[in-house]
Amino acid sequence: MKISFTINGQQKSVEIENGSTPLLWVIRDTLNLKGTKFGCGKAACGACTLHVNGEAVRSCSFAVKFAEGKNITTIEGLGTKENPHPVQQAWIEHIVPQCGYCQPGFIMATAALLEKKPSPTDADIDANIVNVCRCATYYRMRKAIHRAAKIKNGDS
Amino acid sequence: MKVQKLLFIIPVFLFAIILLASNVEKTNSKNNANARNENLNKLNSEENFNKMMAVLTHQRCMNCHPSDNIPKQGEDSHPHYFGMARGAGNLGFEATNCNTCHQDENNDFSGVPGAPEWSLAPHSMRWEGLSPSEIAESMLDKKRNGGRTHHEVMEHLTEHALVLWAWEPGIDAAGNPREKPPVPVDEYIKAVKEWFEAGAVIPEK
Amino acid sequence: MTKKKTSRRKFLIRGGLGTLGVLALGTYVFRNSMRRYMYEMSETLVVPYSGTGTEANLWFEITSDNTIVLHSPKVEMGQGTFTSFAQIVADELDVNIDQIVVKAAETASGIVDRMSTGGSLSVAQLYQPLREMAATMREKVKVEAAKKWDATASALTTKGGIVSSGEKTMKYAEAVADITDWSLPDTPKLREESNYKYVGKPIKRIDLIPKVLGEPIFGMDAEMPDMLFAAVTRPQHVGASLKSVNTAAAEKMSGVVKIVQKDDWVGVVANSYSEALAAKRKLEIDWDIPKKWTEEEIRSIMQVGKGDKMITQKHGKALDPDDADVVSIEFTSPIGAHAQIEPNGALAYVNGDKVTVILSTQVPGVTQKQVSEALDVAIENVNIVTTYLGGGFGRRLNTSHAVQAAQMAKEVGKPVKYFFTRKEEFQHDAFRPPTHHIIRGKANGNGMLDALEHHYASGDVAINSAIFPPALVSMLGTDVGAMRGGNIMYDKIQNRRAVQWHTTLPFATSFWRSLGLLANTFAIESFIDEMAIRAGKNPVNYRLSMLGEDTLALRIKKVIQEAAQKSNYKDEVSGNMAMGFAASVDAGAPCAHVAEVSIEENKIKVHRVVCAFDCGLAVNPDQVIAQCEGCIIMGISAACHEKMTLKNGQLYPTIYGPYDMALMKNSPKEIEVHLIQGVDAPLPVGEPPLGPIGAAIGNAVRRLTGKRLTELPLRLA
Structure with a gap:
C-alpha cells in the first residue's frame, strides 16, 4: 500500500506491503532519518517519541497506515545547529546528554509538553515526562525543561 | 308482568353471575399464565444479566472503569505503568496521554492494545468494586451514564468498537494473547439486547 | 634533537607496564605476600592503558582543513571521556578544542585498549600517555615545519593549530602534509598543568550538539549498502537450549531471505527488520528445558x-x-x-576473508578475537568499528551477538544488521x-x-x-x-x-x-x-x-x-x-x-x-x-x-x-x-x-x- 504524509515539512510517499509496520521503522530504515531511536519496541521507554499533528506519539507502536495525510515532526525537523528549538537550546545550556541515546525522545516529549503547558510545574513534568534515561540525566533534564519554557516564552 | 319480569331477570342475573364467575375463573387462569411467563422472562432476564455482567466485570472492561483515577492493565489489573492517570478529559496528561501509545487498533509489534476512542471511562462510570447490580444501576442512571437512554446504553454495549475490542484484545508486550471475556461475543450481544428488550430489569440483590 | 625510530604496533611509552599493570588491578589475596602487596597497590594506583599502538602518529590524524582527529583507544558511552581527551589534547597539542574530533579507534588501527572501556578508567589511565602523545605530536609538527622553512624546530612556536616562525605562519595541516618519514621526536617536557586552558575547566561536551540534534552516531544507526536485517531466537527459560526447529512457516513469510541454523540458535535474515521479526514469530521451536529454576x-x-x-x-x-x-x-x-536503552546488536559484513563489524561495544579487542575465532579468519582481517554507545554500564563487555551477525552475514553474502528485542535484552542480560x-x-x-x-x-x-x-x-x-x-x-x-x-x-x-x-x-x-x-x-x-x-x-x-x-x-x-x-x-x-x-x-x-x-x-x-x-x-x-x-x-x-x-x-x-x-x-x-x-x-x-x-x-x- 502507498502511504503519504508530510515529514519535517516535506511531502513523502512510501510503498509498503504491511500497513501495520511501525512508523519508526519506515522513518529509520526507509526514509533514513536515524534520530528517532529504537529502545524497546513496546512503547515503554519513549526513545522513539516524535510528533504526529503536533502530538507526542511513540512511533514503535504507531502503524504507518495511520500516518496517512498526517504531519510528522522528528528530532531532525525540530531545530538545527544554527537555530535550535528552545528545548534543544536549554539542553545545550544545561549540558544534559550523557550517552545521548534516549535524548531525542525526551526532547520531542518535552517540546510537545511545552505546546500544551507553556510553563509546566514540577508536577506537570513528573506526570508527562515518563521516558526512560538509563544514564539518569533526569536532574539536569528537569532544570532544562524549566529553562526551555522560559526561552520559549521569551523571558530568557 | 312485574313478577314475570323479575322471574326473567333472576335467571339472567344468575346467568350473569355465572358468566361473571366463569370470567373470573378465566381471568385467574390468564393471570397464572402471565405469572409463569413472567417467571420465565425473569429467569431469562437474569441469565442475560449474568452473561452481560460476566463480560462487564471482566478485566478487559473493568481495567478502564476504575474507581480511582488510575487505569489498570493486564490480567491481574495492576495499576498502569509509568504513573498514567485519568487527567482532565479521561485521556491522560496533557502531552503524554492515551494516544501517545494507544492507536485505533492493536499493534502486534509493540503489544500495545488499541481501539477507536481509547480512553478511561469517566469517573461517573466507575465500576471497580461495585456488585453487578450496582454496575447495572450505574449504567442505567442517566446522571452517571452520560445522559444515555436505555437504547443508547444498549447500543454502546453491543456496537461500540471500544467495547467489542474485548473480544479482539490482541497480544501483550511479551507476545502472549490477552484473555477474552468468558462469554462469546455473539452470545453477549444477544444477552444484552434481550435484557434491554425485557425491560432491563436488575435482579434483586 | 634526537629521534627514535618507531614502527607500527611497537610497544612503548609506558615502559611495558601495560599488561603487567592489568594483573595488578585485582591481585591481592593476603596469604600470598606478593598478592597482598599488589592488591594494596591497586587500591590507590590506576591501571595503565593496555593497548599496543602507542605511537602518536597512530592516534592523531590531521586533515587538510586543520582538523585534528583523535582516534581514541577508549569508547564513549556517555561518561564524557571523549571530551576530556579533547581537552587534554587541545592543551598539549596547542590547538583550539573545536578543531578536535574524537572517534573511537577501529581495531585495525592497533590502538584500541585490548582490555576494555570500563572500570571508569579511561581518563585516569590515559591522562599521562595522551598528554605525552599530544606533546610528541606538537613536536613532530614543529620538526616538519622547521624542515619546510629550513629553520630550527626549537625556535618555532605554536598556537591554535598554527605553527609560527617569527612572522611566518603555517597551519599544522600544511606542516605535516606529504610526510613520508614517520619517525617521532622525543616527547618534549609537558606543560605546567596550571597553564592549561582546557584541562580542569567545565568545557561543554564535544558530542553535545550532535546528541541534541539526534545525529546518527550509534551502533543501531549503522548502515551499509544493500544491508539485510536479522532476528535471532533465544530461549526464554534459564538454562534452556535449542532442541529442534521447524522453519517451514517462517520461510514462507514475506521478505525472508534466509533462515540460518546453528547448533544453539536460529536466525531469520530478511529485507527489513519488521519482516525478520514477523518471520521469527513463525518459527516453531522445541526447546530443551532441563529444569525450571525458582527464585x-x-x-x-x-x-x-x-x-x-x-x-x-x-x-x-x-x-x-x-x-x-x-x-x-x-x-x-x-x-x-543493565537496561541500557540502545539494544545490543551488530552490523556485520563478510567480504572474502575480510570481516567488518560495526557495533556498540566496550571491548572491541575481545569482539575482534571472538569474531576471528568463530569465523576462522585471521585476527588482522577482522575490523571492529565502534560507534558511540547508547549506554554501557558493563553490558557491552559481552558481545556474542557480533559473532552471530558475522555468521549470518557470511551465509547470505551481504551485510546483516541484527539486534536484540527488549525481551531478549532483559532475559539474556x-x-x-x-x-x-x-x-x-x-x-x-x-x-x-x-x-x-x-x-x-x-x-x-x-x-x-x-x-x-x-x-x-x-x-x-x-x-x-x-x-x-x-x-x-x-x-x-x-x-x-x-x-x-x-x-x-x-x-x-x-x-x-x-x-x-x-x-x-x-x-x-x-x-x-x-x-x-x-x-x-x-x-x-x-x-x-x-x-x-x-x-x-x-x-x-x-x-x-x-x-x-x-x-x-x-x-x-x-x-x-x-x-x-x-x-x-x-x-x-x-x-x-x-x-x-x-x-x-x-x-x-x-x-x-x-x-x-x-x-x-x-x-x-x-x-x-x-x-x-x-x-x-x-x-x-x-x-x-x-x-x-x-x-x-x-x-x-x-x-x-x-x-x-x-x-x-x-x-x-x-x-x-x-x-x-x-x-x-x-x-x-x-x-x-x-x-x-x-x-x-x-x-x-x-x-x-x-x-x-x-x-x-x-x-x-
Missing part, C-alpha cells in the same frame, strides 16, 4: 557459607560468632538488569548478580567497634567474563569484581576482615556499573549506621573516629566532613524528613552521600542528595559532576526500585515499567556535588559515586521508621 533455589545457592571461599581482608583476630556481644545483621541484594551479606560487629564499652567482619556471597562478576581469562582469575584467587567495596575501609577497627563466597549461577552474571560496590557498601554502611545508633553516637563522628591518619584514611575523612558540613547534616528527624549518611571508597576515590528522605504514601522519596567526592584531578569538573548525578539517580533506581526475579523458570520482567526504575518523578530535585582534589592525577569517576547512595537512603529510613531495612530494593512493609 528460592537461586536464593539458597547465593548464601554466605556456600561456594568458594576467599578471605579478601584480614587484620587482627576473627570474631567468635557465639560471643553474646556480637551483633550480626544479614543483607541481600537482587538480580539487576549478563546481570548484576544477587548477593547475600552477613555483617558481624562487636563494640567496646564505649560503643566503638573493636571488630567488624563482612561475609559476602556473590555470583560471577569478573569470573567467567571475556575480559578476565580463566588463568588470570585462578591466579587472582577470587572474584575481583564482586569484592569491589567488600573490604572494610575503617582502618582503626583493630580486628576486621572480609570473606568472599563465590558461586556461578545458572544464568550469566557480570559487570554492572560499580560491580560489587553498590551492594557491599549498602551492607557495610547500613551496619555501621546501626551500630552508631545503638551506641548513641552521631554517625558522622562515629565514622570519623574509626579512620586513621594514612593518606587514604585522611582523604576519606575529608569527604565525610565535607558532605556533613555542606548538607548541614543532622542526626534527627525534622518534620517528615530525615537525613541518611554513608560513605565508601572505590578505586582510590572516596565518596560520601547525605540523602534527605521522606515517606509519602508508604513510599520512600529522596528529595535531596549532597555528595562529596574526591576524584583527584577533574579534567572536566562539569562532567565529573554529571557522573555523580547519574550515579546517584541510577543508584536510587537500583536501591529502591529494580529487581529481576525467576518465575516459571524464566527471568522477569522483560520490559521497562514492570522492571521498575527511577524515572523523572523519582529523581531528587536537588543534587549538590562537591568535588575535592585529594590527589594530583585524575581518578576513576564513573562508578565510585554509586557506592554510598543505597545505604544513605536506608539510614534515613531507619531514622524515620525505626526500622533497619536490610534488603534491596528498599521497600516499606
Whole structure:
C-alpha cells in the first residue's frame, strides 16, 4: 500500500506491503532519518517519541497506515545547529546528554509538553515526562525543561 | 308482568353471575399464565444479566472503569505503568496521554492494545468494586451514564468498537494473547439486547 | 634533537607496564605476600592503558582543513571521556578544542585498549600517555615545519593549530602534509598543568550538539549498502537450549531471505527488520528445558557459607560468632538488569576473508578475537568499528551477538544488521548478580567497634567474563569484581576482615556499573549506621573516629566532613524528613552521600542528595559532576526500585515499567556535588559515586521508621 504524509515539512510517499509496520521503522530504515531511536519496541521507554499533528506519539507502536495525510515532526525537523528549538537550546545550556541515546525522545516529549503547558510545574513534568534515561540525566533534564519554557516564552 | 319480569331477570342475573364467575375463573387462569411467563422472562432476564455482567466485570472492561483515577492493565489489573492517570478529559496528561501509545487498533509489534476512542471511562462510570447490580444501576442512571437512554446504553454495549475490542484484545508486550471475556461475543450481544428488550430489569440483590 | 625510530604496533611509552599493570588491578589475596602487596597497590594506583599502538602518529590524524582527529583507544558511552581527551589534547597539542574530533579507534588501527572501556578508567589511565602523545605530536609538527622553512624546530612556536616562525605562519595541516618519514621526536617536557586552558575547566561536551540534534552516531544507526536485517531466537527459560526447529512457516513469510541454523540458535535474515521479526514469530521451536529454576533455589545457592571461599581482608583476630556481644545483621541484594536503552546488536559484513563489524561495544579487542575465532579468519582481517554507545554500564563487555551477525552475514553474502528485542535484552542480560551479606560487629564499652567482619556471597562478576581469562582469575584467587567495596575501609577497627563466597549461577552474571560496590557498601554502611545508633553516637563522628591518619584514611575523612558540613547534616528527624549518611571508597576515590528522605504514601522519596567526592584531578569538573548525578539517580533506581526475579523458570520482567526504575518523578530535585582534589592525577569517576547512595537512603529510613531495612530494593512493609 502507498502511504503519504508530510515529514519535517516535506511531502513523502512510501510503498509498503504491511500497513501495520511501525512508523519508526519506515522513518529509520526507509526514509533514513536515524534520530528517532529504537529502545524497546513496546512503547515503554519513549526513545522513539516524535510528533504526529503536533502530538507526542511513540512511533514503535504507531502503524504507518495511520500516518496517512498526517504531519510528522522528528528530532531532525525540530531545530538545527544554527537555530535550535528552545528545548534543544536549554539542553545545550544545561549540558544534559550523557550517552545521548534516549535524548531525542525526551526532547520531542518535552517540546510537545511545552505546546500544551507553556510553563509546566514540577508536577506537570513528573506526570508527562515518563521516558526512560538509563544514564539518569533526569536532574539536569528537569532544570532544562524549566529553562526551555522560559526561552520559549521569551523571558530568557 | 312485574313478577314475570323479575322471574326473567333472576335467571339472567344468575346467568350473569355465572358468566361473571366463569370470567373470573378465566381471568385467574390468564393471570397464572402471565405469572409463569413472567417467571420465565425473569429467569431469562437474569441469565442475560449474568452473561452481560460476566463480560462487564471482566478485566478487559473493568481495567478502564476504575474507581480511582488510575487505569489498570493486564490480567491481574495492576495499576498502569509509568504513573498514567485519568487527567482532565479521561485521556491522560496533557502531552503524554492515551494516544501517545494507544492507536485505533492493536499493534502486534509493540503489544500495545488499541481501539477507536481509547480512553478511561469517566469517573461517573466507575465500576471497580461495585456488585453487578450496582454496575447495572450505574449504567442505567442517566446522571452517571452520560445522559444515555436505555437504547443508547444498549447500543454502546453491543456496537461500540471500544467495547467489542474485548473480544479482539490482541497480544501483550511479551507476545502472549490477552484473555477474552468468558462469554462469546455473539452470545453477549444477544444477552444484552434481550435484557434491554425485557425491560432491563436488575435482579434483586 | 634526537629521534627514535618507531614502527607500527611497537610497544612503548609506558615502559611495558601495560599488561603487567592489568594483573595488578585485582591481585591481592593476603596469604600470598606478593598478592597482598599488589592488591594494596591497586587500591590507590590506576591501571595503565593496555593497548599496543602507542605511537602518536597512530592516534592523531590531521586533515587538510586543520582538523585534528583523535582516534581514541577508549569508547564513549556517555561518561564524557571523549571530551576530556579533547581537552587534554587541545592543551598539549596547542590547538583550539573545536578543531578536535574524537572517534573511537577501529581495531585495525592497533590502538584500541585490548582490555576494555570500563572500570571508569579511561581518563585516569590515559591522562599521562595522551598528554605525552599530544606533546610528541606538537613536536613532530614543529620538526616538519622547521624542515619546510629550513629553520630550527626549537625556535618555532605554536598556537591554535598554527605553527609560527617569527612572522611566518603555517597551519599544522600544511606542516605535516606529504610526510613520508614517520619517525617521532622525543616527547618534549609537558606543560605546567596550571597553564592549561582546557584541562580542569567545565568545557561543554564535544558530542553535545550532535546528541541534541539526534545525529546518527550509534551502533543501531549503522548502515551499509544493500544491508539485510536479522532476528535471532533465544530461549526464554534459564538454562534452556535449542532442541529442534521447524522453519517451514517462517520461510514462507514475506521478505525472508534466509533462515540460518546453528547448533544453539536460529536466525531469520530478511529485507527489513519488521519482516525478520514477523518471520521469527513463525518459527516453531522445541526447546530443551532441563529444569525450571525458582527464585528460592537461586536464593539458597547465593548464601554466605556456600561456594568458594576467599578471605579478601584480614587484620587482627576473627570474631567468635557465639560471643553474646556480637551483633550480626544479614543483607541481600537482587538480580539487576543493565537496561541500557540502545539494544545490543551488530552490523556485520563478510567480504572474502575480510570481516567488518560495526557495533556498540566496550571491548572491541575481545569482539575482534571472538569474531576471528568463530569465523576462522585471521585476527588482522577482522575490523571492529565502534560507534558511540547508547549506554554501557558493563553490558557491552559481552558481545556474542557480533559473532552471530558475522555468521549470518557470511551465509547470505551481504551485510546483516541484527539486534536484540527488549525481551531478549532483559532475559539474556549478563546481570548484576544477587548477593547475600552477613555483617558481624562487636563494640567496646564505649560503643566503638573493636571488630567488624563482612561475609559476602556473590555470583560471577569478573569470573567467567571475556575480559578476565580463566588463568588470570585462578591466579587472582577470587572474584575481583564482586569484592569491589567488600573490604572494610575503617582502618582503626583493630580486628576486621572480609570473606568472599563465590558461586556461578545458572544464568550469566557480570559487570554492572560499580560491580560489587553498590551492594557491599549498602551492607557495610547500613551496619555501621546501626551500630552508631545503638551506641548513641552521631554517625558522622562515629565514622570519623574509626579512620586513621594514612593518606587514604585522611582523604576519606575529608569527604565525610565535607558532605556533613555542606548538607548541614543532622542526626534527627525534622518534620517528615530525615537525613541518611554513608560513605565508601572505590578505586582510590572516596565518596560520601547525605540523602534527605521522606515517606509519602508508604513510599520512600529522596528529595535531596549532597555528595562529596574526591576524584583527584577533574579534567572536566562539569562532567565529573554529571557522573555523580547519574550515579546517584541510577543508584536510587537500583536501591529502591529494580529487581529481576525467576518465575516459571524464566527471568522477569522483560520490559521497562514492570522492571521498575527511577524515572523523572523519582529523581531528587536537588543534587549538590562537591568535588575535592585529594590527589594530583585524575581518578576513576564513573562508578565510585554509586557506592554510598543505597545505604544513605536506608539510614534515613531507619531514622524515620525505626526500622533497619536490610534488603534491596528498599521497600516499606
